[in-house]
C-alpha cells in the first residue's frame with residue numbers, strides 16, 4: 001500500500017499579477033521499501049512536488065494522502081507533527097549543525113521524543129552507515145560523504161515512513177555519491193521506508209525502483225524497470 005499519495009494535485013503560485021501553475025494535476029505514489037526518483041528540467045515542478053510530499057506546502061487543488069489518511073486539510077500544527085514523526089529529510093548541503101558532534105546531530109530531531117532511546121538508536125544508525133568510529137567528530141572533522149552519511153542517519157532517527165532527498169549526491173564526487181546511494185538502497189529495505197528523491201545525477205537512476213519524469217508541471221513518464 002502506498003505510504004504517500006498525491007491525487008490530482010494542482011499548485012498555483014501568485015507572483016505579482018501573474019499566476020504560475022507549477023503542478024497541473026499530478027498523481028503520484030510511493031510504497032514502503034521503494035525508491036522513487038523525480039527528474040525533469042529546471043522549473044518543471046520537482047521542488048514543488050517534493051514540498052507537497054514533505055507536507056511543507058499545501059496544494060491549491062487536489063489531495064495528499066499519508067498512510068491512507070487524507071491530510072490535505074490538516075492544520076499547520078497537525079502537519080508539523082506529521083512531518084516530525086513521519087518524514088525524514090536529506091539535503092544537498094547536509095544541513096548539519098557545526099557545533100554538534102555526529103551523534104548529537106543525529107539525536108537532534110528526536111529530542112522531543114521520550115519514547116525512544118535516542119542515544120542508542122543514533123549510535124546504531126551511525127554504525128550502520130559506517131561511522132561508528134566518528135561518533136564524536138564535528139562536521140568540520142568529517143569529509144563531505146561522511147557528513148551526508150550523518151545526515152542520512154539523522155533523517156531516520158524518528159523511524160519515518162518517508163525519506164525525502166533533495167539532490168542527495170549534488171555536492172559529492174561520483175564515487176562518494178555512489179556510496180551514499182548504496183547506503184540509501186540498503187537502509188530503504190532495512191527501515192522499510194519510502195525514499196523520494198529529486199536529482200540531476202543520472203547515476204541515481206541505477207539505484208532507483210521507479211523514475212518519474214515531470215515536464216512543465218505534468219508527469220510525462222513513470223518508468224519501473
Ligand SMILES: Nc1ncnc2c1ncn2[C@@H]1O[C@H](COP(=O)(O)OP(=O)(O)OP(=O)(O)O)[C@@H](O)[C@H]1O
Pocket residue numbers: 013014015020021022040041042043044045046047048049
Ligand atoms: N514561491 C513561488 N512563487 C512563484 N513561483 C514559484 C514559486 N516557487 C516556484 N515557482 C515557480 O514554479 C515553477 C516550478 O518550480 P520548481 O522550483 O518546483 O521547479 P524545479 O523543477 O524544482 O526547478 P529546479 O530544478 O531549477 O530546482 C517554476 O516556474 C517556478 O518559477
